[in-house]
Amino acid sequence: MTRAEGIHPTALVDPAARIHPTARVGAFSIVGAEVALGADAEVGHHVVLEGRVEIAPRAKVGHGSVLGGKPQDLKFRDGTPSGVRIGTDTVIREYVTIHRATHPDGWTEIGEGCLVMAMSHIAHDCRVGDGVILINYSGITGHCEIGERATIGGLTGIVPFTRVGAFAYIGGLSKVTQDVPPFLLAEGSPAVARGVNVVGLRRAGMPPADRRVIQDAYRILYRSGLAPQGAVERIRRELPPIPPLTLLLEFIAGARRGICGAPSGEPGDVPAAPESEPV
Numbered sequence: 001m002t003r004a005e006g007i008h009p010t011a012l013v014d015p016a017a018r019i020h021p022t023a024r025v026g027a028f029s030i031v032g033a034e035v036a037l038g039a040d041a042e043v044g045h046h047v048v049l050e051g052r053v054e055i056a057p058r059a060k061v062g063h064g065s066v067l068g069g070k071p072q073d074l075k076f077r078d079g080t081p082s083g084v085r086i087g088t089d090t091v092i093r094e095y096v097t098i099h100r101a102t103h104p105d106g107w108t109e110i111g112e113g114c115l116v117m118a119m120s121h122i123a124h125d126c127r128v129g130d131g132v133i134l135i136n137y138s139g140i141t142g143h144c145e146i147g148e149r150a151t152i153g154g155l156t157g158i159v160p161f162t163r164v165g166a167f168a169y170i171g172g173l174s175k176v177t178q179d180v181p182p183f184l185l186a187e188g189s190p191a192v193a194r195g196v197n198v199v200g201l202r203r204a205g206m207p208p209a210d211r212r213v214i215q216d217a218y219r220i221l222y223r224s225g226l227a228p229q230g231a232v233e234r235i236r237r238e239l240p241p242i243p244p245l246t247l248l249l250e251f252i253a254g255a256r257r258g259i260c261g262a263p264s265g266e267p268g269d270v271p272a273a274p275e276s277e278p279v
Helices: 196-201 206-224 228-238 244-251
Strands: 036-037 052-055 066-069 081-086 095-098 107-109 182-188 192-196
Touching: 052 066, 066 081, 081 095, 095 107, 192 196, 192 206, 196 206, 206 228, 206 244, 228 244
Parallel strands: 036 052, 052 081, 066 095, 081 107
Antiparallel strands: 182 192
16 A cells, blocks of 8 residues: 555554545554544554554544553453444543453444543443543543543542443542442542532533532432432432433442442531532
């Protein structure tokens, strides 16, 4: 094949790779046969793309990153056809590792418009939603699901098969061992619920009335002294069934490993989000 203008002379690009004419590949990078780079995709220097890797238009991969490497899973068998998908406009910074899925025709998927900061790791079979931010040194282990526009703090570790809900915010240095419901703030080792991500919801354009409903649901769920099932039943009785609340309750119903708990001590030791907030 004719080398595209945007491919550095020192890059090793397999002739079978599908490279859009406007894509760019930096110096000393290695691009395997099953790689596809979309329009205006950008691959930095010393990057390795191996196995099935699909990088959508305008996505960027920082220097030294490795995408599509074999999963760190003892069940994985060499030759298993699986891969990694990176969404449009997602930015992956320096030295990030994202491993391909374990099972045949499986994918580790990163959504659109995400920011994966330097040195982070996303393991096999993960699903990362649109607009997610992973701060430096985040460790996302196998089969995790991160909802849209969630933020994972730096040096946070998440155990396998854990879910983080949409618009949740996990503080840095946290150890996440249970599902974190949508819209909540969580942090600690193990991570516990600290309140509602009011700032994030305001920035996302959620109306004040809906934010107050989510705050009321948080107080029932974490400060009423009820077990989760009883809290959910009370929420259904007392609060209006707005779409964000429905999302929250459906997430809790699907929590196979339980949801993160309240801080230790008496209910109310850690304040919930304020009763009222500026519009």
